[in-house]
Amino acid sequence: MTEDPAPQSVKAGWHLWPVGILGIFWNGYGCFDFVMTTTRNDAYMGQFPQEMQDYWYSMPWWMFGIWAVGVFGALSGSIALLMRSAASVTLFAAAFLASLASFYVGWKDASAPEAEGMEFMPFVILGIGFAFTVYAYWQSRRRVLR
Numbered sequence: 838m839t840e841d842p843a844p845q846s847v848k849a850g851w852h853l854w855p856v857g858i859l860g861i862f863w864n865g866y867g868c869f870d871f872v873m874t875t876t877r878n879d880a881y882m883g884q885f886p887q888e889m890q891d892y893w894y895s896m897p898w899w900m901f902g903i904w905a906v907g908v909f910g911a912l913s914g915s916i917a918l919l920m921r922s923a924a925s926v927t928l929f930a931a932a933f934l935a936s937l938a939s940f941y942v943g944w945k946d947a948s949a950p951e952a953e954g955m956e957f958m959p960f961v962i963l964g965i966g967f968a969f970t971v972y973a974y975w976q977s978r979r980r981v982l983r
Contacts (some may be wrong), residue, residue: 838955
């Protein structure tokens with residue numbers, strides 16, 4: 838009796854590379870923002886009002902952990918996507934859930950300062966994170982990812 842060979846992966850569409858590269862730039866900026874904030878880089882943080890800086894610098898350690906999972910998970914998901922690894926689905930999903938948790942905690946925090954003119958950014962970030970997660974899942978279901 839012969840065994841069926843392992844399922845072959847499908848050829849990736851032209852869109853895999855643009856989506857993956859866009860993900861590296863988008864999520865790379867999130868990692869840059871995280872590093873500049875956690876290291877309290879004066880040149881970068883000087884663009885924000887002192888009230889915002891004080892709030893970020895007083896966040897509990899576990900919030901920085903959630904934030905790190907969000908940004909570094911998404912960057913890792915983008916790299917895994919370009920490597921055609923099915924791990925990208927899990928990485929993007931973890932990053933999306935971490936972002937959702939982070940924004941929810943910030944929204945419920947009465948001491949959080951208002952970011953005038955930027956109230957829509959959490960929705961943009963969550964929308965893009967959800968789109969990357971769905972895209973990776975779609976590629977996985979198509980067997981483009983191994």
